[in-house]
Amino acid sequence: xxxxxxxxxxxxxxxxVFIILFASxxxxxxxxxxxxxxxxxxxxxxxxxxxxxxxxxxxxxFDVWALDTMAIYAKLLILASGAFTVVLSPRWMATDRRxxxxxALVLFCLLGSIMMASxxxxxxxxxxxxxxxxxxYPLAAFHRAWAPSLEAGMKYFLIGALANALLVxxxxxxxxxxxxxxxxxxERELERHADPVxxxxxxxxxxxxxxxxxxxxxxxxxxPDVAQGAPAPAAALLTVVPKxxxxxxxxxxxxxxxxxxxxxxxxxxxxxxTMTLGNLAALWQQDLRRLLGWSAVSQSGYALMAIAVVDSxxxxxxxxxxxxxxxxxxxxxxFAAVIYLRGRTALQHYRxxxxxxxxxxxxxxxxxxxxxxxxxxxxxxxxxLLFRATLDGGYAWLVIVALANTVLxxxxxxxxxxxxxxxxxxxxxxxxxxxxxxxMLAATVLVVALGIWVQKLIEFAVx
Amino acid sequence: xILTATVAIPxxxxxxxxxxxxxxxxxxxxxxxxxxxAPLLLLIGAWFRFDPAGPQFQLVLDxxxxxxxGMGFRLGVDGIALAVxxxxxxxxxxxxxxxxxxxxxxxxxxxxxxxLEMASLGxxxxxxxxxxxxxxxxxxxxxxxxxxxxxxxxxRFAALKFFIYTLVGSLALLLGILGLYLATEPATFDMRxxxxxxxxxxxxxxAGLVLLCFVIGFAIKTPLVPFHTWLxxxxxxxxxxxxxxxxxxxxxxxxxxxxxxxxxxxxxxFAVWAPWxxxxxLVSIVYGALVALGQADLKRRIAYTSINHMGYTVxxxxxxxxxxxxxxxxxQLALTGAVLEMVAHGxxxxxxxxxxxxxxxxxxxxxIDAYGGLAAQxxxxxxxxxxxxxxxxxxxxxxxxVAELHIFVGTFGVYPWLAAIGLLGIVITAALFLQxxxxxxxxxxxxxxxxxxxxxxxxxxxxxxxxxxxxVIGVYPGFLLDAIVPSVRWLIGAG
Numbered sequence: 017x018x019x020x021x022x023x024x025x026x027x028x029x030x031x032x033v034f035i036i037l038f039a040s041x042x043x044x045x046x047x048x049x050x051x052x053x054x055x056x057x058x059x060x061x062x063x064x065x066x067x068x069x070x071x072x073x074x075x076x077x078f079d080v081w082a083l084d085t086m087a088i089y090a091k092l093l094i095l096a097s098g099a100f101t102v103v104l105s106p107r108w109m110a111t112d113r114r115x116x117x118x119x120a121l122v123l124f125c126l127l128g129s130i131m132m133a134s135x136x137x138x139x140x141x142x143x144x145x146x147x148x149x150x151x152x153y154p155l156a157a158f159h160r161a162w163a164p165s166l167e168a169g170m171k172y173f174l175i176g177a178l179a180n181a182l183l184v185x186x187x188x189x190x191x192x193x194x195x196x197x198x199x200x201x202x203e204r205e206l207e208r209h210a211d212p213v214x215x216x217x218x219x220x221x222x223x224x225x226x227x228x229x230x231x232x233x234x235x236x237x238x239x240p241d242v243a244q245g246a247p248a249p250a251a252a253l254l255t256v257v258p259k260x261x262x263x264x265x266x267x268x269x270x271x272x273x274x275x276x277x278x279x280x281x282x283x284x285x286x287x288x289x290t291m292t293l294g295n296l297a298a299l300w301q302q303d304l305r306r307l308l309g310w311s312a313v314s315q316s317g318y319a320l321m322a323i324a325v326v327d328s329x330x331x332x333x334x335x336x337x338x339x340x341x342x343x344x345x346x347x348x349x350x351f352a353a354v355i356y357l358r359g360r361t362a363l364q365h366y367r368x369x370x371x372x373x374x375x376x377x378x379x380x381x382x383x384x385x386x387x388x389x390x391x392x393x394x395x396x397x398x399x400x401l402l403f404r405a406t407l408d409g410g411y412a413w414l415v416i417v418a419l420a421n422t423v424l425x426x427x428x429x430x431x432x433x434x435x436x437x438x439x440x441x442x443x444x445x446x447x448x449x450x451x452x453x454x455x456m457l458a459a460t461v462l463v464v465a466l467g468i469w470v471q472k473l474i475e476f477a478v479x
Numbered sequence: 480x481i482l483t484a485t486v487a488i489p490x491x492x493x494x495x496x497x498x499x500x501x502x503x504x505x506x507x508x509x510x511x512x513x514x515x516x517a518p519l520l521l522l523i524g525a526w527f528r529f530d531p532a533g534p535q536f537q538l539v540l541d542x543x544x545x546x547x548x549g550m551g552f553r554l555g556v557d558g559i560a561l562a563v564x565x566x567x568x569x570x571x572x573x574x575x576x577x578x579x580x581x582x583x584x585x586x587x588x589x590x591x592x593x594x595l596e597m598a599s600l601g602x603x604x605x606x607x608x609x610x611x612x613x614x615x616x617x618x619x620x621x622x623x624x625x626x627x628x629x630x631x632x633x634x635r636f637a638a639l640k641f642f643i644y645t646l647v648g649s650l651a652l653l654l655g656i657l658g659l660y661l662a663t664e665p666a667t668f669d670m671r672x673x674x675x676x677x678x679x680x681x682x683x684x685x686a687g688l689v690l691l692c693f694v695i696g697f698a699i700k701t702p703l704v705p706f707h708t709w710l711x712x713x714x715x716x717x718x719x720x721x722x723x724x725x726x727x728x729x730x731x732x733x734x735x736x737x738x739x740x741x742x743x744x745x746x747x748x749f750a751v752w753a754p755w756x757x758x759x760x761l762v763s764i765v766y767g768a769l770v771a772l773g774q775a776d777l778k779r780r781i782a783y784t785s786i787n788h789m790g791y792t793v794x795x796x797x798x799x800x801x802x803x804x805x806x807x808x809x810x811q812l813a814l815t816g817a818v819l820e821m822v823a824h825g826x827x828x829x830x831x832x833x834x835x836x837x838x839x840x841x842x843x844x845x846x847i848d849a850y851g852g853l854a855a856q857x858x859x860x861x862x863x864x865x866x867x868x869x870x871x872x873x874x875x876x877x878x879x880x881v882a883e884l885h886i887f888v889g890t891f892g893v894y895p896w897l898a899a900i901g902l903l904g905i906v907i908t909a910a911l912f913l914q915x916x917x918x919x920x921x922x923x924x925x926x927x928x929x930x931x932x933x934x935x936x937x938x939x940x941x942x943x944x945x946x947x948x949x950x951v952i953g954v955y956p957g958f959l960l961d962a963i964v965p966s967v968r969w970l971i972g973a974g
Contacts, residue, residue: 391613396616408661416654419650419651423643423647426643437624437628475547
């Protein structure tokens with residue numbers, strides 16, 4: 017068994033186990049040490065993942081595990097997001113008596129998403145989805161004494177239970193059709209005798225199941241609640257990381273389908289629905305975190321554009337990867353700002369922020385403008401590449417839907433920006449420590465830098 | 480190098496003002512003014528280094544930015560870009576020098592002004608399609624904050640409407656850019672390559688759709704009727720210098736873009752649709768003038784005359800692009816006129832909006848009827864306003880006249896009927912400006928303006944320079960034409 021191919025994942029696993037043990041036997045005073053341990057594990061995993069790059073793509077571990085550009089890129093993205101989450105957490109969690117195990121949950125959650133991104137076997141995919149889900153539920157509900165957090169966790173769990181069941185049904189249908197769970201075998205069998213009705217049914221189930229992790233229609237309803245109610249660092253993690261894993265997993269899955277089957281319109285329809293629904297729901301939100309949750313739904317819709325054209329445009333996968341990187345950085349920048357402001361969340365509490373906390377306001381404004389796609393921020397290139405791939409793949413109508421959605425989204429992002437800049441500030445605004453501020457600024461710098469040096473990002477994505 | 484500095488200096492100035500030491504207000508203003516003068520001097524330098532007999536694009540800088548997309552930091556000028564960018568740089572100096580109430584936030588105000596200058600000059604100097612788009616969008620961001628923060632009336636609504644409406648235009652533009660880009664092999668955003676290759680020639684419906692995207696994008700920015708409804712609100716509620724820049728510089732992005740991109744890069748398709756564009760321009764000319772006549776609000780009235788004037792420019796461009804060959808003389812006249820109109824309109828309407836700002840600072844109202852009999856009270860204001868108004872309706876001897884004469888003579892050679900109807904616009908504009916001047920400066924003076932102050936030194940100087948240049952261009956347009964005409968001839972294919 018080529019254990020070495022799994023080193024980054026094993027490091028995460030070992031780190032998580034060690035953190036659980038450490039947290040169980042140490043007092044409240046030492047709980048923050050777990051953050052350091054988690055960061056160490058993530059750091060080592062990042063180094064190991066970088067070392068995996070630069071080789072030709074291959075399948076390993078009895079063909080259930082991919083080591084290709086997509087997998088490694090997603091892995092780095094997920095790990096970096098994890099590192100941001102861990103840096104943002106200690107001050108936020110400081111009053112929680114048992115927050116050591118929180119970091120173990122974060123590591124498991126990262127591991128689950130990495131499994132989704134790397135799995136080339138449907139059983140493996142299910143394990144990844146479930147691992148990412150069961151860690152997500154407690155993360156969302158980690159503020160055990162606070163009703164909105166529990167509600168978010170409960171909603172996440174209920175929708176998750178349904179969606180995961182649908183995913184399993186889809187995969188079982190696929191298994192029934194092909195007698196295989198490994199992707200290479202499935203693809204071969206499907207080429208030989210494809211039954212379009214069953215394949216489309218299975219596809220619909222799998223898309224519905226993965227849409228839960230992706231935060232896309234029809235299983236998107238948990239996202240705004242989690243964004244609003246979960247502990248803010250966990251909310252940042254859960255709106256970003258599972259999405260990366262699920263997007264890659266879905267990309268791999270649709271590539272298995274036989275060429276003669278017209279499946280792309282299914283994904284395209286989900287894409288159009290998701291972005292429109294997310295943006296419409298975000299329009300009149302009075303709560304910034306909820307608004308960000310809905311905006312995260314709409315961003316999933318954009319990501320689905322690339323998946324719809326993955327067969328018809330060779331630009332689709334690099335575009336998706338660049339888009340996800342841009343989305344993750346902007347997402348973390350804006351959530352870090354919210355955390356820095358101690359989670360203040362009602363839009364009206366952001367009045368006049370630009371005068372009292374200019375840097376925080378800049379972080380939020382740049383992140384939101386990056387979501388809109390204002391050049392030369394990272395989000396612009398993400399969207400630009402997506403649009404190019406989608407036009408190239410022959411889905412001009414989807415691009416027009418996406419452009420219309422961009423206009424819609426500007427409206428509600430400006431509903432956040434305008435009071436921040438144009439109103440008079442309140443008396444005082446309290447904030448959360450230097451480390452949080454640094455993480456916020458780092459993410460903001462990345463939003464700009466990834467735009468200006470997008471060439472590096474693209475080079476890495478097409479390798 | 481010289482062009483990079485033109486774009487980089489305002490950006491550096493903006494960043495310094497925003498993030499540097501907390502300069503006191505008067506120093507921030509002087510710093511911004513000095514920073515804005517630098518690009519003007521650089522562009523004057525570029526003007527002398529520009530060789531009209533040389534290649535089309537000169538002083539070219541080409542640094543790869545995103546090579547895997549074919550995007551580069553490409554700057555360069557032809558005579559047209561030089562003229563428009565030079566006018567813009569001058570107007571920025573004027574707008575920054577013009578006194579304005581910055582509400583205790585001078586640093587931020589001037590930072591945004593310089594940011595806007597960076598975006599505007601960058602757009603006119605860009606030789607890369609995607610870079611053009613970058614600057615196009617950044618100009619929206621800058622103007623959004625200027626209107627929203629320093630505007631009056633309902634500034635937030637005006638800023639929101641401006642940003643969203645013009646973003647629709649910029650996304651249409653993006654779609655057009657993508658359409659053009661995907662047809663190019665190998666993929667590049669280099670404008671020189673795109674102009675040379677004419678990639679969409681002969682591709683029928685697709686080319687028509689791409690052209691439609693570009694035309695809608697630029698029609699919103701220009702604005703052409705029926706896409707003009709964002710303009711009056713934005714103008715009325717913006718602070719006066721921002722209004723001057725909006726009219727003088729940002730509207731030019733629409734016409735300049737129309738000329739630089741669809742006109743140059745899709746000549747064949749443009750020729751097919753040029754009559755329709757010309758008719759739309761004509762509608763803007765007549766409708767803009769008529770609606771302006773009906774406005775009781777000083778700024779709204781000037782704003783609608785902008786629609787009328789930009790109509791002339793678009794008419795000139797449409798006429799010049801109406802055919803691929805033949806009738807060169809008329810088409811050359813029309814396009815030269817369109818470029819002159821861009822410069823003239825920038826100077827004249829910029830001045831008029833600054834004048835409107837002076838009225839606001841003194842009277843806190845834009846109602847024309849609220850004023851009266853001010854000629855004796857404020858002679859300098861009266862004189863400069865009268866000169867600007869005369870220039871605006873095209874009095875001979877001033878820049879507007881030269882431009883409109885070129886456009887109409889050119890149009891007579893290609894679409895005589897349109898020219899005949901278009902002349903109506905000039906008559907109406909004359910009427911509305913004369914009526915406005917009468918009301919503002921003559922007749923009985925309401926008692927409340929008994930101590931209406933005249934223009935101060937700064938205001939007079941800025942208006943004086945802008946209007947003097949209008950007269951210089953009107954009397955001796957040769958110095959502009961020397962640079963513009965070779966570029967125009969190259970564009971219409973007359974060699």
